[in-house]
Amino acid sequence: MLSTVLSTSIFGIDAFIVSVETDISPGLPTFTIVGLPDTAVKESQHRVQAAIKNSGFAFPNRRITVNLAPADIKKEGAAFDLPVALGILAAFSGLSPTLYRNYAFLGELSLDGTLRPVKGAVSMALAARDTHLRGLVLPVQNATEAAMVEKIPVYGLSSLAQTAFFLKGEAKVEPCRVDISHLFDKTAVPQVDLSDVQGHEHAKRALEVAAAGNHNILMVGPPGSGKTMLARRLPTILPPLTLEEALDATKIHSVVGMLSADRPLVAVRPFRSPHHNISEAGMIGGGAIPRPGEVSLAHNGVLFLDELPEFRRDVLEGMRQPIEDGTVTIGRAKSTLTFPTRFMLVCAMNPCPCGYFGDPHHVCTCTPNKIRRYRSKISGPLLDRIDIHIDVPALKYKEMSSRAPTENSRTVAARVAEARALQHQRFSTGSGHHPIYANAQMGPRQVKRYCQITKESDKFLHIAIERLGLSARAYHRILKVSRTIADLERSERIEPPHITEAVQYRSFDRVNW
Amino acid sequence: MNRKAVGQKGEQLACDFLKEKGYRILDRNHRSRLGEIDIVCNDSGAIVFVEVKTRTSNRFGLPAESVGPQKQKRLRRLAQEYLITHQLEQCDVRFDVLSIMLSSEPPAIEHIYGAF
Numbered sequence: 264m265l266s267t268v269l270s271t272s273i274f275g276i277d278a279f280i281v282s283v284e285t286d287i288s289p290g291l292p293t294f295t296i297v298g299l300p301d302t303a304v305k306e307s308q309h310r311v312q313a314a315i316k317n318s319g320f321a322f323p324n325r326r327i328t329v330n331l332a333p334a335d336i337k338k339e340g341a342a343f344d345l346p347v348a349l350g351i352l353a354a355f356s357g358l359s360p361t362l363y364r365n366y367a368f369l370g371e372l373s374l375d376g377t378l379r380p381v382k383g384a385v386s387m388a389l390a391a392r393d394t395h396l397r398g399l400v401l402p403v404q405n406a407t408e409a410a411m412v413e414k415i416p417v418y419g420l421s422s423l424a425q426t427a428f429f430l431k432g433e434a435k436v437e438p439c440r441v442d443i444s445h446l447f448d449k450t451a452v453p454q455v456d457l458s459d460v461q462g463h464e465h466a467k468r469a470l471e472v473a474a475a476g477n478h479n480i481l482m483v484g485p486p487g488s489g490k491t492m493l494a495r496r497l498p499t500i501l502p503p504l505t506l507e508e509a510l511d512a513t514k515i516h517s518v519v520g521m522l523s524a525d526r527p528l529v530a531v532r533p534f535r536s537p538h539h540n541i542s543e544a545g546m547i548g549g550g551a552i553p554r555p556g557e558v559s560l561a562h563n564g565v566l567f568l569d570e571l572p573e574f575r576r577d578v579l580e581g582m583r584q585p586i587e588d589g590t591v592t593i594g595r596a597k598s599t600l601t602f603p604t605r606f607m608l609v610c611a612m613n614p615c616p617c618g619y620f621g622d623p624h625h626v627c628t629c630t631p632n633k634i635r636r637y638r639s640k641i642s643g644p645l646l647d648r649i650d651i652h653i654d655v656p657a658l659k660y661k662e663m664s665s666r667a668p669t670e671n672s673r674t675v676a677a678r679v680a681e682a683r684a685l686q687h688q689r690f691s692t693g694s695g696h697h698p699i700y701a702n703a704q705m706g707p708r709q710v711k712r713y714c715q716i717t718k719e720s721d722k723f724l725h726i727a728i729e730r731l732g733l734s735a736r737a738y739h740r741i742l743k744v745s746r747t748i749a750d751l752e753r754s755e756r757i758e759p760p761h762i763t764e765a766v767q768y769r770s771f772d773r774v775n776w
Numbered sequence: 777m778n779r780k781a782v783g784q785k786g787e788q789l790a791c792d793f794l795k796e797k798g799y800r801i802l803d804r805n806h807r808s809r810l811g812e813i814d815i816v817c818n819d820s821g822a823i824v825f826v827e828v829k830t831r832t833s834n835r836f837g838l839p840a841e842s843v844g845p846q847k848q849k850r851l852r853r854l855a856q857e858y859l860i861t862h863q864l865e866q867c868d869v870r871f872d873v874l875s876i877m878l879s880s881e882p883p884a885i886e887h888i889y890g891a892f
Contacts, residue, residue: 289866291856292890324822324870324890 264288266353266360269367269396270346271387272331272338275600276518276555278383278390280367282332283343285350290326296347298331303341310341310372311348318376318424323355337552337597342381345370345400348423349430362430365397369405376423378402382520385513388412398438400426406439408517408527411446411510447506447530453499458671459492462662466493469653469768471675474500475682476747477701479586479608479648481571481771484655485625486618490611491536493655494567497609498532499672501565502680508563511603515555515562533564535606539573547581553593553600558585561606571612572640579645582608586648610649612641622657643736650703650740652771682750689713702747707739714742716757723759727766741765786830786876787814793874793885799824803858810854822868825855827891830876839875840888848892 264287271278294308308329315322329347331338346368353363369387371379380402381387388409391399398416401409406419416438420426428434457467466482470493473480482490504512512529516522522529537546537557548556558566568574585591585604592601615634619625629637683701690699690709699705705713716724728738742757745765749757791801794817802823803816815826827847829839851871859865873888 289868291852291859291869292871324868 264354264357266350266358268346268350268353268363269365270343270369271367271390272336272342273340273383273386273518274336274598275553276383276386276515276559276602278386279333279336280390280394280396281338281343281346283346283350284330284332285347285354286328286330287323287351287354288326288328292324292326294327294329296329296331298329298334299337300331300343301337301339304331304338304343307341307344307347307372310344310374311351313374314344314372314376314423315348315351317374318422318427320352320424320427321355323351327351339552340382341371341379342369342387344372345378345423345426348372349426352427358430362432366430367391367396367399368426369399369401370420371402372423378421378423378426380404380524383518384409385412385510385517385522388415388417389514391415400429404524407441407446407524408513408522410439410441411443411513411528441527443506443528446528447509449530453531453672455496455499456672457496457500457675458669460489460496461665461667461669462658463489463493463655464669466653466655467670467675469651470497471500471679472744472747472751472764472768473497473607473609473651474675474679475702475751476650476686476744477607477703478650478744478747479610479703480651480653481610481612481646481649482653482655483612483614483770485622485657486613488655488657490655491567491569494536494565494569494609494611495534496672497565497567497607498534500675500679501532501607502676502683504530504532504563512563515559515602519555519560521560533561534567535561535564536567536569539568539570539575541574541578543575543578543581546578547585547591548593548600548602549595551595552598553595553602555602556591558582558591558604558606559602562603564606566606566608568608568610571610572637576640576642580642583644583648608649611655614654621654624657646771647736650744651768653768654770678751681753682747685750685753686747702743702750705743705746710739710742710746714746714757716742716745716762717759720745720757720759720762724762724766727762731766731769733766733769737769741769744768782830782832782878783828785878786874787828789830789876789883789885790815790826790828790874793887794826797887806854806858808854808857810857811850813851813854813858816858819870822870823859823864824870824872825851825858826872826874827851828874828876830878832878834877834879839877840873840886840891843873843891 266285268283270281270283272281369381384405388399389412392415400418403419403421410417418436419439429436484490516529535557546556589605590601591604614620615629616637617628620627686701745757745761748761748764799817799819801817806813814828817824831839870890871892873891875886877884
């Protein structure tokens with residue numbers, strides 16, 4: 264007696280259809296699962312056996328062979344419990360294949376037969392839709408998440424018994440429906456606001472410029488000055504996520520199992536803040552079958568690296584390519600996968616190991632050599648990818664105790680959105696196969712073409728570069744950033760004030776420290 | 777009572793117990809070079825291999841506990857051989873354990889259905 268039940272499995276961030284073939288034949292009672300199962304899949308036999316018995320069905324005392332096809336891709340996770348259990352029930356009881364054909368099933372079983380949530384339901388629903396299946400049956404906790412994928416009915420069920428009755432037509436279950444735009448509006452409310460931060464007008468302005476041009480930013484300041492607080496508020500002034508961007512981010516978060524039933528959609532820009540002891544695999548993504556890392560979890564959002572020099576060197580260097588390309592390709596012996604990594608990088612660090620270099624209230628106890636070593640942990644090529652460097656000094660008492668109303672995120676976000684719209688218009692014509700969406704992505708050729716400066720500005724820039732000892736690298740960055748500043752003021756030309764401001768955002772390049 | 781006598785008494789009790797339940801005894805103490813099966817019987821079509829464990833006290837653990845993985849593996853091989861030599865490969869198969877405690881009166885019999 265043979266049955267074939269469909270399911271799906273995750274590979275990278277995409278899913279593929281797996282057919283679970285079950286054969287029951289007479290002989291010594293055995294239960295074998297073949298088709299490259301990993302440990303969690305192999306163990307499924309014990310859960311399935313207990314779940315079937317405890318759901319009030321008979322478990323066949325026969326030779327059971329389960330094959331997961333295609334046989335050459337490693338199958339991970341516990342999501343095969345439900346299809347395997349159904350396959351056994353179908354093969355044993357002779358359930359008509361028309362009842363379960365063209366449905367995909369997912370779900371981890373607990374020993375009593377209830378279904379437990381699985382990872383990657385969004386990708387799995389996409390795979391089921393693309394193969395034109397009749398429906399997707401999964402644990403009720405994953406239903407809202409999967410139902411965001413349109414054009415495939417999603418049935419959220421709570422137990423093996425319920426699934427069996429549903430297939431036999433004895434229990435009626437309506438497909439789960441979600442109103443995405445409603446969900447999107449409901450969850451897209453940020454918890455923090457830029458007006459929470461008192462003072463730091465200079466830093467806030469720099470954040471605005473960074474957000475407007477999608478420039479990466481580095482904040483240098485003593486401990487407790489508010490770098491982290493500022494960084495956390497950056498997502499609130501970035502342009503709101505489009506639905507498409509939200510679904511992209513949701514897919515990645517779904518694969519690593521970071522969604523819940525009450526928060527099924529990533530509707531605000533992700534803000535990822537990994538601790539500095541993170542490994543390269545954790546940051547970039549990795550594993551025998553690569554899983555997305557922090558750079559991908561921050562896709563369409565912000566990646567915040569606090570205490571930048573404390574991060575391991577290989578981790579930081581590994582980030583160069585994802586920052587540049589917006590994707591990361593991870594090659595392993597078994598598979599090569601590409602994940603999206605279009606994020607904005609925000610870094611924070613102390614000016615020196617003790618933290619108080621240049622602070623008016625504390626004495627720095629570091630030797631110049633120590634400071635140099637500390638700063639040299641951040642390599643030139645990485646620094647090269649950070650357009651804006653600012654100092655975030657400790658606040659004076661008057662500033663921190665001030666109750667004066669400051670600009671809120673919404674006002675700033677409106678200006679940012681306007682500047683982005685200008686850039687979108689600028690780059691929509693004639694961008695090559697690396698699409699540019701913001702000023703930060705400009706290469707040397709675009710800088711030459713779009714960052715034309717007036718004679719006056721040129722003269723000023725010349726003086727600034729000579730006096731401050733800025734490099735050629737800094738020159739390009741200044742041009743790009745001044746382009747963004749000009750965009751914020753809806754100015755076609757780059758005027759001297761734009762240049763002046765941009766020059767200020769190069770504190771790390773100055774030779775005097 | 778020596779060890780052999782304890783075992784034989786247990787097996788006799790087990791046979792009576794199974795017969796009463798309506799099982800047809802096919803073989804007792806079936807021996808081959810792989811070892812020995814205590815009882816082979818037929819439970820309305822299904823072939824049941826029964827391992828009988830008899831104890832006179834709980835001092836060394838429960839009788840059924842002594843059927844470990846090693847013994848289970850041996851019994852499976854024995855069963856396989858039995859099925860082939862008797863051309864019973866198309867039947868349903870089950871392994872039961874009967875644990876018999878002689879210390880109480882009447883002896884306590886526990887039937888573990890489909891033990892492994």
